[in-house]
Amino acid sequence: MSNEKIFDKRKEILKELVLQLHAGNEDLPKLKKKFKDELGDVSASEIAVMEQELIDSGVLTAEQITKLCDIHVDIFRSSLETHESPQSIPGHPIHTYTAENEKAKELIRKLKADFNPMDLIQLKQINTHYTRLENQLFPMLEKVGFSGPSQVMWAKHDEIRDMFNKADKEKVEELLDSVADMIFKEEGILFPASLEKLTEAQWVEVKNGEEEIGFAWVKPGSEWKPVTPEGIHGKDNPNVLPDSLSNLGLLQMKTGKMSLELVNLMITHLPVDLSFIDENDNVLYYSDVPDRLFPRSPGVIGRNVKNCHPPKSQDIVLRILDAFKKGEKNVAEFWLEIKGQFIYIRYFAVRDKDGKYRGTLEVSQDITNIRKLEGTKRLLNWS
Template sequence: MGKKATLTDVASLINQDLKSVIDFFSSKIEQHIGDKVDVQIGSTGKSGFEDEHVRKKEMLKALVLELHAGGEKSALKARFKEILGDVEATDIASMEQELINSGELTVDQITLLCDLHIGIFEDSLEKNLRPEESPGHPIHTYMEENRVAEELIADIRENPTPELIQKLADIEIHYTRLENQLFPMLEKKEFEGPSQVMWAKHDEVRQLIRQGSEVDAEEFATQVEDMIFKEETILFPTSLELLSIQDWQKVKNGEEEIGFAWVSPGDEWKPVTPEVIHEVEEPPQLADILSMQTGKLTLEQINLIMTNLPIEISFINENEEVAYYSDTKERIFPRSPGVIGRKVQRCHPPKSLDKVMKIIEAFKTGQKDVAEFWLNMNGKYIHIRYFAIRDNSGKYRGTLEVMQDVTSIRALEGERRLINWGEDEK
């Protein structure tokens, strides 16, 4: 059998426009059957495989939109099985992104629908193999954590003790690593809708964690279990398809700063990247002395000062991108190198993003110069301040975030002078 060609392919081969080719075939058909045939120019000449892929995604979108309009779940599930069969995990993620991009649904609406449409598609999704990676690969580490979480969930359902619930609460480390390391890489591939939805679901789990011993153990276990399913049937397969080896290396590079839940990553995954192949020894650099406004410092000295200050600093430039954070030893909120260059809109949970953007807008317009907050968190009293940074002409150049644990400062009484330094504290 010879090769197949679409009408678009034929037009290209004979250097004619598509309409001329269609008109030619229409006239030949009319001569043969005696009736005029009106051929519509619809498809752009995609292969059968591409057409089927597009068709499946359009049907998925239609099902979810019908579900959003109040369609009955069991009927939609039956229709799904009848007309779509097996669905690829990446189709679900692409569908969510397209619904958000088109304005047909918002991130909040997708979040509300997430459990429902996963419920409709889960039978088909479970038939797809879960990704298996070498120990040390970020996906392998995520999945190892998920296996421990599943064991804890089973134990909680058998005997929901406060100790087990507290141990499962460490899943938040897993979520934080996803948000700070994996999600930024997906955003660089212009694939941000599904990650926004998952971040919103993470926050729902965090709300349960904050309830402590008062939490409904079964609800907590179910929420975590559902997130495992979403990760391993949608997020991870899609990430493996979109990200390169170099991307995964960047994801891995910042993991240690955030930490791991229950497991230690293996070291078998050692990717060979172009940087490794062409690795050369760079000559030692001279300690450049930078002239500051009031003095001179080397780059090393600046880094040492910033990392030893009793405060945490983050700087967002005028383009609303994270340009810097101080890598202090004791962190209030986890951060990793994956956040550098990330739009500030992607660095905050959806529920608080509106307030953050209002602060930045007030800084840009000159309405405000400072925004100040304080809160109790894990037994600590945290003071958070945002400062508008302007140049000598008054032009807005960015926002400085300063955070400090002021628990011990609030407890100070009386006075202690320099002359008293070294005396035993009572």
Template structure:
């Protein structure tokens, strides 16, 4: 190997692995190279010239020091090419420097990944913004999503990516702002999301106006006078949950079918943070001090506006770039099952392609299915499941959602978008580990039942999971059963006579 200014640290480490432990002896900045994620990202694009700059070392000192260490370890010194010696007359100023070759897609991805890796390692945000502007300058939403997903696949926890996602946007904001905000015809799912965003902004603006009137140090009496108005707007803002739930159950599963998984799980986790922040704001406005309430509402406003930016500059453009017209038809068909926030879809969108709606077969057929204790038609089976006073979801032995009962009053929202989806992707990121533990215990035969109960808006909900096994005991899937037991818990004594009066 010839060592020169263009030698990449990744190439050097591959041939001489001991160099990674040697580098921090030259500069403490090189301790980052001992992190395998940084080594696979920044190291893949960082040349020795760049490495010398990071460590604030002269290039010739760095190259010769590395060569000395290689000779000490192997007994053979590599050739060092210092290029143009110091003091050599440079080319005339009138001679333009050759233009740098444009980065390939892989090089862009690795350079972007290196910037985010440095950010997670504690790098200065302003310095990284400058580095981005000088080396890459622009970024597409799909590139940012791909880089975040790559970091997760390299072992960076989703929780950490979530905690840093606002900083990710800040670093790349100048590049993201160069892209156009989507403009879709009425009725298209993106159009509906965006008119919901405009409605959200109106409510947030009313809250901000009230907070502005109260000032940074709100007077208790002035706060009491505005409390009813604040509570009314926070209650209206609660419909935002439907906006997020529709993304989680329809848009996210469709993106996952195209291999986009990490960013959707990160955004879902941010949804949950916003939901928790809204609950906190309601609680503190109801019973907290004026200062606590104002701070909590401010936190909600900032988080919601940040999410709108991420949707319109990252999520929606990325979705439009990756999903087909048929995908969008599928997304639209399932939205009615979740509902809308404040608005209804308008008209105007005429898809270029058609896609077959989810169809569970001809339910009017007269053929019967033979069961262990009788025979029912497909229509009868479907109607029976729909009329049971509980929600049922069936997950097959490949951990994919195969069915959910379309009852009129579901406790937890479901839409056709989850059919075929991995069950781990159907739950908030913070509870995925619980789901995975249950399924693992069911598959191993360690357990057959798991149950939970909780209060939800005054409703007592009982949730049970059952392992499904065939006659030989082979695991075939899991049934989730959720039931509203609020009224049943109130029953006392007996009722033996019909009471329809």
């Protein structure tokens, strides 16, 4: 039997075991024994492919897999532990993720030994690690047809974020176990599968937007020197306009002319965050402003907007866009308080002169100080 046929057969056995788990037909100890007897050992890529195919085929939803992914990992844990965690050169995104995980493990050990609120505050920095995964690694995996992590792991990230918001000395144990389990899933499944699926050039793209989001506890090294086709053969700088455009100097707009440089400066000086989604629901643009309200990085460009949101809010985003496309609505607005800021979020349907839907503009603004305004302040009162 060929290696491909062996892999397919093992994958089908794996699927059957997971479906039995979801159906609740057999208890965990029996399934663990069955798994060991029939498969013995399993790689991270086999688990990743199996879960992805269950989602793609509609047999199980991402939400169903999320609910029981802790149990999946528990069944496969002993097998995964026989595979070494991926190691890479300092500067490679996986090396940075792994270094952050080592710091998180250290904080978990300290908190389990002796609860200290300051250590818990330190551990909360893991959110930056999750945000980088969501905005840089997950979009790249989606581009190669591997969307399972963004649907399943993001939901687990949000569960952990909620736990941090409610954590105290009595509830911290569950939180610490959840963070530790997520580290195991990353190093046992996500990272090996990602290294297998992404090219060196794609890892460069993952790395390019990391600085905009930031890092938890560590500073990436610089030893990683990727070898890519672009590095060998050269690549046009995407930030440099072709001569035919740059020679024009000015962009002709409806009510004036400006250089591209001034247009970018004007947008980045607006007191709002802007994002534009095209008529196919893909992100075309976001304003690279200082102190963004919500994290954005280059990995989001070209990504389906649904995948830019946590799984629990994806259906609502799609309903808004559907209402815009049908012409039922032109605006959707929301507001919330985050860390002392009052955030006002608006979505606007963008239509051309013929009324055809061309996309959606998202505008987010911190209106904390605006809400406090009273009376009048005229131009003559400026000082």
